[in-house]
Amino acid sequence: MARKPLPKNAETDVIVTSRRRCCICFGLNRDTGIKGGQIAHLDKNNSNHAISNLAFLCFDHHDEYDSISSQRKNLTIGEVKKFRDELYTTINKAFTQQVHFGEITTPPSDPYAGSWIRIGSINNSAEITLTPLPDTIDGLVQYYVSGQALWGAHREYGPNMGFLGYVGIKAEGEERIYPSKSWAYGEDNCRIILDFADINEAIVRDKSPTGTYGANVSFDGSYRRER
The missing domain is CATH 2.40.128 (Lipocalin)
Structure with a gap:
């Protein structure tokens, strides 16, 4: 049976909300860099396109999350969802700050700027x-x-x-x-x-x-x- 593609609106929602930041990179290392990556189905059910089941992961962490190792503790769905929520909260705060357009000059007389x-x-x-x-x-x-x-x-x-x-x-x-x-x-x-x-x-x-x-x-x- 052919795999159902991820709906475009769900794909857009995840990419925009994450700003292409990997939530595992953020959760483990507070790495907020923009990454190349993929959208993961956290319950590993590729037909479950609920937004709560999706997360943007860099290629390395996507591969790691999908793999199964008997040598070490694998990343858990609860762990990754927690990292994702922390990332979304941080991004929301950062991107809702006021933005100043154009060049801002500080007057020489301003004692605090x-x-x-x-x-x-x-x-x-x-x-x-x-x-x-x-x-x-x-x-x-x-x-x-x-x-x-x-x-x-x-x-x-x-x-x-x-x-x-x-x-x-x-x-x-x-x-x-x-x-x-x-x-x-x-x-x-x-x-x-x-x-x-x-x-x-x-x-x-x-x-x-x-x-x-x-x-x-x-x-x-x-x-x-x-x-």
């Missing part, structure tokens, strides 16, 4: 970037605050990775940037405040709910501006 690197943490690195935006209609200074942080870079299976993206407002008369919405109802549960000791040093206080950016991932800490 640019990249800030967390210091004193080798295994849990983090970087935050402040991009100037037009002032609000009330004349408040705005920045687009974006960044990423790692937790557990020393772990055998790689670190957890979290992404940050929100519009921040500089508090009038204070050296502080906070989410444009209220402290209690920040964008995407974001409850991060940046306090600046001077133009090169900042303290980030992350009071976001646990798991907002991924398991154990936090942006707390001292940061130094990168020139």
Whole structure:
């Protein structure tokens, strides 16, 4: 009996949602690179085209998932589905951040714009970037605050990775940037405040709910501006 081809709408859904990232590469190594690959039927039933049964895998991991070995523990369907869900969540956060088109220039007088690197943490690195935006209609200074942080870079299976993206407002008369919405109802549960000791040093206080950016991932800490 001829194998039924994967419906085009299902194929498109998986490829677009995964952005051609292999969920096993991501789950094991936090590898977010674009890969050549195939769409796998996770229950190994090629006629089950349910979206919940499909995942984009690189060629190597597709072959590994389909193989059976008596020498080692094979990848399980539950394991791969978990990796896929983690990948989809991460991609959704990354690709729903605001995108700035055209060249963005930082005014020489802007004391905060640019990249800030967390210091004193080798295994849990983090970087935050402040991009100037037009002032609000009330004349408040705005920045687009974006960044990423790692937790557990020393772990055998790689670190957890979290992404940050929100519009921040500089508090009038204070050296502080906070989410444009209220402290209690920040964008995407974001409850991060940046306090600046001077133009090169900042303290980030992350009071976001646990798991907002991924398991154990936090942006707390001292940061130094990168020139």
